[in-house]
Amino acid sequence: MKKVTLFFTFFALVVSGLSSQEYIVHDLKIQGNKKIKASFIKNISTVKSGSKLDSLVIEQDVLRLKRLPSVAHAYYQVFPSEGNQYNVFYNIEENFTLIPSLNVYTTDDDEFAYRLGLYEFNLLGRNMIFGGFYQKDIYSSYAVNFRAPYLFSNKLGLAVNHQDLTTQEPVFFEDETANYKYRNKSFEVLGLYEFNFKNRFELGINYFVEDYTFKGENINNKPELNVHKWLVKGIYEYNNLDYYYQYISGFRSQFNFQYVTSTNNMLPDFFIGWNDFFYFKRIGSKGNWASRLRMGLSTNDETPFAPFSVDNNLNVRGVGNTIDRGTGVIVLNTEYRHTLYEKGWFVLQGNAFVDSGTWRNPGGDFGDFSKEDNVKVYPGLGLRFIHKKIYNAIFRIDYGHGVTKNATKGFVFGIGQYF
Missing domain, CATH: 2.40.160.50 (membrane protein fhac: a member of the omp85/tpsb transporter family)
Structure with missing residues (x-):
């Protein structure tokens, strides 16, 4: 399932780069966090609701998350929402801190x-x-x-x-x-x-x-x-x-x-x-x-x-x-x-x-x-x-x-x- 999701993510972002239509982030969602505040992750992330969907920006955000002491590992997924909009999910594996x-x-x-x-x-x-x-x-x-x-x-x-x-x-x-x-x-x-x-x-x-x-x-x-x-x-x-x-x-x-x-x-x-x-x-x-x-x-x-x-x-x-x-x-x-x-x-x-x-x-x-x-x-x-x-x-x-x-x-x- 994870391989299918990653393939779809890659495909969607490549298509977004080749297409003349601009794809937009509908919402940024945080998953897997228990102690880390979702509001904190959204605050330090470059990806925002309404921003352009850009794989390089998403990957930079994920790398920033992996540098945090509270994060053992992080990865992302992208799913279509409506029209030319997509939901971006940041998946967090937390550290004990x-x-x-x-x-x-x-x-x-x-x-x-x-x-x-x-x-x-x-x-x-x-x-x-x-x-x-x-x-x-x-x-x-x-x-x-x-x-x-x-x-x-x-x-x-x-x-x-x-x-x-x-x-x-x-x-x-x-x-x-x-x-x-x-x-x-x-x-x-x-x-x-x-x-x-x-x-x-x-x-x-x-x-x-x-x-x-x-x-x-x-x-x-x-x-x-x-x-x-x-x-x-x-x-x-x-x-x-x-x-x-x-x-x-x-x-x-x-x-x-x-x-x-x-x-x-x-x-x-x-x-x-x-x-x-x-x-x-x-x-x-x-x-x-x-x-x-x-x-x-x-x-x-x-x-x-x-x-x-x-x-x-x-x-x-x-x-x-x-x-x-x-x-x-x-x-x-x-x-x-x-x-x-x-x-x-x-x-x-x-x-x-x-x-x-x-x-x-x-x-x-x-x-x-x-x-x-x-x-x-x-x-x-x-x-x-x-x-x-x-x-x-x-x-x-x-x-x-x-x-x-x-x-x-x-x-x-x-x-x-x-x-």
Whole structure:
């Protein structure tokens, strides 16, 4: 029956393109939705009652729906109504969207940390995200986040974030590495605007306080800081990804720029900008090649508090917790994901990866990117346990083993794909 419907849909739309008569959408109907509001889907859809029947516009709407956290899969059907009018049906397979999150990582130095959270990705049936997390990384931390991309219209939204993060951070002075208790308490407001289906922009401000407290006996009088800062943030994203359950194909680029003001000369005003390039390709019926390239620069101050870090849970699996810092970064993560077993809602996926990166030293030059001490290469293997009908329900286990100078090794656990 489904094949017959799809054939009729294709035939009707081809005929509409060849005929001199213009075909019109009589009504847009939503089927299969339980928690998602039909009014919300109609609001963000380009297809409207009375608009021209256009297969390209319909397919774009369906792709937009598949990107929503609350939608596991979506497809469309077209049926004649009366005269030159047609009814368009969007069929929705919903995700379960009240999702716990867990990230755990360890290294061969017996380091252990975790982050436990709970998020609702379809608040009030309108794909608003609300939730928070608790983190234990020697010290306790928390965050609360709210994000509503379509709060005011089908293009304009709002995000509000608050976090209070405390960690032990190594700070790299010329003569030694010192451990600090680092606390960052922030409040952030962002405006969200979608130019069109593939392009969106975020702009906002962040007020935060950074506190660096020396750990242990400070016999060399290392600096301790408590600095109030303002941050202006802009994000531009181009997204041309297509989803089919656990498989992704296409290209995505996200540029992030921040300008930070400070009230302390030890942590002066600076800018930081980076771009993440993502590329996904289907390999056969069960394979997926995924890659992420990050390139970033910041103001090149000679400071031990440089903004880019080398971190186990952010960019290089197995490397450890903030083992180095820099004012420039080039990181490439690439992996092949293969479906080992699939039955109903459950998928077991294996992956083989290589994480590699290099950093510019604070106050250094671009030649630092090629220095042996700065280059990290960590190949590894992992497993993914996936629930196809629960949003982001991907439990991952990765083991990375370094092959470059002063390498470590370790496991990284988490919810969701690494990138």
